[in-house]
Amino acid sequence: MTAVSSTVPSRRGEWARRLRGGASAAWFPYLLVAPLVLILWGYVVQPMLATFAESVSDDGTANYTQFLTSSGVARTSLITSLVISAASVLLCGVVGVAMAFLLKRFSFAGRRLIEAFILVPAALPPLIGAISFQLLYSEIGILPRGLQQLLGTAQPVLAFDGIAGVLVVHTFTMYPFFYLAASAALAGFDPSIEEAAYNLGAGRIRVWRTVLLPMLTPALVSASLLVFMTSLASYTAPLLFGVDQTMTMQIYINRTNGDLPMASTYAAVLGLVSIAFLLLMRWYEGRRSYLSQSKGVSAQRREIANPIGRWLAPVASVLAALVLLAPVATIALVAFSADGSWTTEVIPSAYTMDNFVTIFSEPRAFEPILNSLKMSVLATAGCVVVGVLIAYAVRRLKFVGRSLLDVGVMIAWALPGTVVAINLISAFSTGNGFSFGQALIGTFWILPLAYFVRFLPLVFRASSASLALIDPSLEEAARNLGASWWRAFLSITVRLMLPGVIVGALLAFVHGVGEFVASVLIYTSSTTPISVAINNRMYSFEIGTAAAYGMLQVVLIFVVMWFSGRLEGGGRAASRGAEQWTN
Amino acid sequence: MIDVKLESVSKRFTRSGEAAAVDDVTLTIAAGEFFTLLGPSGCGKTTTLRMVAGFYFPTAGHIHFGEQDVTRLAPNKRDTGMVFQNYALFPHMSVAQNVAYGLKVRKVSRADTARRVAQALTEVHLDGYGTRRIDELSGGQQQRVALARALVIRPRTLLLDEPLSNLDAKLREETRTEIRRIQRESGTTSLYVTHDQAEAMAMSDRIAVMRSGQVQQIGTPREVYHEPANAFVARFIGRSNVLSLPVTSAEATRVGVALPGGGRVTATAPDGHGLGEGDTALVAARPEHVVLVSPEEPDAIRGTVTGVEFTGMATHVTVDIGAGADGDVTVAAVDVPDRVDVGDRVGLRLPAERLWVVRP
Numbered sequence: 001m002t003a004v005s006s007t008v009p010s011r012r013g014e015w016a017r018r019l020r021g022g023a024s025a026a027w028f029p030y031l032l033v034a035p036l037v038l039i040l041w042g043y044v045v046q047p048m049l050a051t052f053a054e055s056v057s058d059d060g061t062a063n064y065t066q067f068l069t070s071s072g073v074a075r076t077s078l079i080t081s082l083v084i085s086a087a088s089v090l091l092c093g094v095v096g097v098a099m100a101f102l103l104k105r106f107s108f109a110g111r112r113l114i115e116a117f118i119l120v121p122a123a124l125p126p127l128i129g130a131i132s133f134q135l136l137y138s139e140i141g142i143l144p145r146g147l148q149q150l151l152g153t154a155q156p157v158l159a160f161d162g163i164a165g166v167l168v169v170h171t172f173t174m175y176p177f178f179y180l181a182a183s184a185a186l187a188g189f190d191p192s193i194e195e196a197a198y199n200l201g202a203g204r205i206r207v208w209r210t211v212l213l214p215m216l217t218p219a220l221v222s223a224s225l226l227v228f229m230t231s232l233a234s235y236t237a238p239l240l241f242g243v244d245q246t247m248t249m250q251i252y253i254n255r256t257n258g259d260l261p262m263a264s265t266y267a268a269v270l271g272l273v274s275i276a277f278l279l280l281m282r283w284y285e286g287r288r289s290y291l292s293q294s295k296g297v298s299a300q301r302r303e304i305a306n307p308i309g310r311w312l313a314p315v316a317s318v319l320a321a322l323v324l325l326a327p328v329a330t331i332a333l334v335a336f337s338a339d340g341s342w343t344t345e346v347i348p349s350a351y352t353m354d355n356f357v358t359i360f361s362e363p364r365a366f367e368p369i370l371n372s373l374k375m376s377v378l379a380t381a382g383c384v385v386v387g388v389l390i391a392y393a394v395r396r397l398k399f400v401g402r403s404l405l406d407v408g409v410m411i412a413w414a415l416p417g418t419v420v421a422i423n424l425i426s427a428f429s430t431g432n433g434f435s436f437g438q439a440l441i442g443t444f445w446i447l448p449l450a451y452f453v454r455f456l457p458l459v460f461r462a463s464s465a466s467l468a469l470i471d472p473s474l475e476e477a478a479r480n481l482g483a484s485w486w487r488a489f490l491s492i493t494v495r496l497m498l499p500g501v502i503v504g505a506l507l508a509f510v511h512g513v514g515e516f517v518a519s520v521l522i523y524t525s526s527t528t529p530i531s532v533a534i535n536n537r538m539y540s541f542e543i544g545t546a547a548a549y550g551m552l553q554v555v556l557i558f559v560v561m562w563f564s565g566r567l568e569g570g571g572r573a574a575s576r577g578a579e580q581w582t583n
Numbered sequence: 584m585i586d587v588k589l590e591s592v593s594k595r596f597t598r599s600g601e602a603a604a605v606d607d608v609t610l611t612i613a614a615g616e617f618f619t620l621l622g623p624s625g626c627g628k629t630t631t632l633r634m635v636a637g638f639y640f641p642t643a644g645h646i647h648f649g650e651q652d653v654t655r656l657a658p659n660k661r662d663t664g665m666v667f668q669n670y671a672l673f674p675h676m677s678v679a680q681n682v683a684y685g686l687k688v689r690k691v692s693r694a695d696t697a698r699r700v701a702q703a704l705t706e707v708h709l710d711g712y713g714t715r716r717i718d719e720l721s722g723g724q725q726q727r728v729a730l731a732r733a734l735v736i737r738p739r740t741l742l743l744d745e746p747l748s749n750l751d752a753k754l755r756e757e758t759r760t761e762i763r764r765i766q767r768e769s770g771t772t773s774l775y776v777t778h779d780q781a782e783a784m785a786m787s788d789r790i791a792v793m794r795s796g797q798v799q800q801i802g803t804p805r806e807v808y809h810e811p812a813n814a815f816v817a818r819f820i821g822r823s824n825v826l827s828l829p830v831t832s833a834e835a836t837r838v839g840v841a842l843p844g845g846g847r848v849t850a851t852a853p854d855g856h857g858l859g860e861g862d863t864a865l866v867a868a869r870p871e872h873v874v875l876v877s878p879e880e881p882d883a884i885r886g887t888v889t890g891v892e893f894t895g896m897a898t899h900v901t902v903d904i905g906a907g908a909d910g911d912v913t914v915a916a917v918d919v920p921d922r923v924d925v926g927d928r929v930g931l932r933l934p935a936e937r938l939w940v941v942r943p
Contacts, residue, residue: 192671195638198658199665200685200736210684214675 096178110317125514376512387459417517466500846882
């Protein structure tokens with residue numbers, strides 16, 4: 001009796017000692033990191049290599065030489081993609097920087113109105129966002145038809161199609177990269193530096209040219225790279241505006257035509273370009289930026305003194321707010337329109353609740369909703385476990401290959417959704433070790449896996465951003481007070497990270513529910529997610545039902561945005577950290 | 584060289600009746616003078632400086648540089664050289680480019696610019712640093728670049744906004760001597776803002792002590808130290824004991840007061856302060872003027888030692904003299920007997936010639 005009771009505590013003590021010693025031992029990080037590395041290797045890197053193997057399986061390097069020949073789809077697609085991306089950077093840059101200056105440097109009636117809605121168009125899920133712009137600005141769109149009726153012309157006025165349409169979508173959805181980067185830079189840099197220039201006698205234009213613009217450059221370069229990458233990965237806009245000869249569209253077309261080696265070639269090229277941009281961006285961001293701290297005197301917004309400007313500002317603000325809200329309003333309007341009731345009218349002619357009744361009551365129509373929720377929950381759970389641990393390892397542990405782990409996650413982020421899908425198809429059309437010998441293509445599991453790969457970086461970024469705000473000495477204090485490593489990690493670090501992790505998880509979840517780009521390449525009829533259902537309904541002209549599905553996604557997103565905004569400080573930082581990297 | 588005049592300058596940031604950040608400040612900085620605004624944080628000293636620089640316009644009042652009214656002149660037209668608290672060096676320019684900025688704006692020829700930049704860098708002991716990046720410099724070096732940048736344009740006035748507050752104590756003392764030397768050589772009218780009274784005393788020709796947006800006293804360092812206008816100035820400048828004592832007699836410039844120990848003493852009151860018998864006077868006594876005596880000595884103020892603090896040059900002994908006085912009395916004695924310790928009973932004597940009656 002006595003012997004037992006005395007050995008148990010000592011054994012417990014032994015374990016505690018090992019764990020405590022273990023946590024600070026040199027081998028401990030590797031124990032934690034090994035499974036994480038395995039996961040990134042198995043589901044991100046290895047599939048990419050499989051795609052490359054697939055692309056050279058039939059004709060060797062012949063597929064790649066197509067990109068070098070002077071005529072042909074491959075070369076044209078690559079050039080078109082690059083040109084669209086460059087034009088998007090220019091347009092987004094002009095709009096985003098102008099907005100940042102206007103809103104952060106001036107004070108005028110209606111400023112808060114614009115600020116409240118400025119991120120709305122970019123928050124829409126990719127498919128429903130592109131559809132809303134199509135319904136607004138294309139040939140069948142509300143605005144061109146409205147102008148046609150107003151002016152009595154034969155054709156819709158100011159209708160965007162083709163590349164112009166793609167650029168409209170890109171500008172509206174990607175200018176926030178510039179807006180956020182420029183406003184953060186404007187808010188972050190020390191007003192006294194600008195004052196010093198004035199004090200030395202420089203006029204307003206000279207201060208702009210010699211101080212403000214040079215100091216904004218790092219932010220603008222980062223934003224340019226982001227917009228370029230995101231445009232390159234853009235798939236829904238070319239799809240809806242019928243620009244077939246882009247990289248992403250060619251991946252889709254070749255895949256649906258059954259030419260997997262060619263689709264893989266496009267995916268490999270696009271993947272490589274994306275990773276090159278990722279590395280360029282990391283290299284650039286490692287260089288200095290000009291943020292600095294200063295005492296209380298903050299930059300004051302300038303009042304608009306010009307009387308015409310004062311009068312014009314509120315009018316322009318209301319107009320801008322309308323433009324920003326138009327996409328959401330359009331989806332909402334169309335969601336209540338009867339299917340088939342909208343042909344040549346400016347806006348739908350008949351309204352009904354039926355669309356919502358249909359998608360919730362008809363079992364076949366309800367299935368996509370169920371699918372999306374199930375798959376997103378599964379993917380989110382995976383993202384949280386893996387994302388939090390990677391964030392902790394990268395931020396807090398010292399081990400060889402730490403930056404490789406970081407790069408591994410960021411590759412998952414940099415790869416366009418179409419490329420992720422092709423990679424998974426290449427890797428898991430037959431079984432391998434990471435799928436436990438099962439072929440995953442054609443099963444339910446491939447979709448959550450794709451979501452996991454695509455949205456793991458969101459949870460990682462959010463966790464990492466909130467971890468950055470937590471002083472490491474808090475965990476040390478807990479250990480100093482006698483807590484074991486696990487206890488300190490769980491009761492202090494994880495607890496303080498929680499708002500960030502929740503934000504990241506919610507983001508991963510809503511992005512999963514809105515996912516279209518990868519899904520459309522790998523879904524089966526029994527695993528159709530919401531976005532694919534929307535796409536199919538659009539094809540069969542059930543626009544109302546499609547929009548009703550879309551409304552679900554939109555409402556979910558705004559609920560999550562509202563909730564994340566309400567979470568205390570850590571949550572807000574995390575959502576900023578994660579959103580910065582969303583595409 | 585020009586003088587700088589502030590006439591009834593006020594600044595309110597909000598329209599609704601909140602207290603003014605700067606409230607009716609009038610002062611004149613003589614040509615070539617090194618003038619300091621001293622006060623605790625939030626007293627309006629930086630706001631005043633920024634109005635002189637032109638970053639704020641006064642809500643009321645006027646500012647003159649010599650004959651020119653600059654009240655509403657844009658900051659870039661004022662020809663002032665400002666050294667910011669955090670230096671505000673342009674991070675994307677080299678040291679030389681920073682210093683040359685104001686000259687380029689003034690369209691100084693390339694050769695002249697190069698010569699003057701080199702000269703300015705020599706002046707602040709930074710020869711050969713011209714091609715360095717700003718983030719390669721230490722805090723003290725950045726501070727000197729900022730000074731060179733402000734002075735190289737030969738400004739009409741030099742404005743310094745707590746330029747030493749980001750330096751460590753030793754460097755701070757060296758740099759203040761440097762700043763004063765360079766200012767004397769260039770003869771530039773200078774306005775200096777600080778919350779550090781020792782710095783203000785060491786550097787300034789004259790000091791304006793500010794509190795809650797208002798000027799409390801303007802005077803030379805000696806004047807504000809030895810003849811404080813009110814209790815705030817007495818306490819803010821150095822350590823000071825301010826005792827509330829009953830008035831027993833009053834003359835034109837002298838007031839007799841009763842001491843807690845039963846003694847009587849006459850203190851200087853520059854204009855009588857309108858005090859009469861039966862009033863309570865605030866009497867300021869510097870620690871170094873209070874004398875530590877035996878508690879047995881007749882008429883000594885008696886109390887208990889509550890703290891002994893050795894500072895090197897002197898020993899500060901804090902004595903609780905009980906009710907009727909405004910807190911404790913601190914004695915700074917050069918020679919304190921080793922036996923004085925916390926809890927000891929001691930006596931204090933206040934020398935009449937060093938007592939100064941202050942306004943509340």
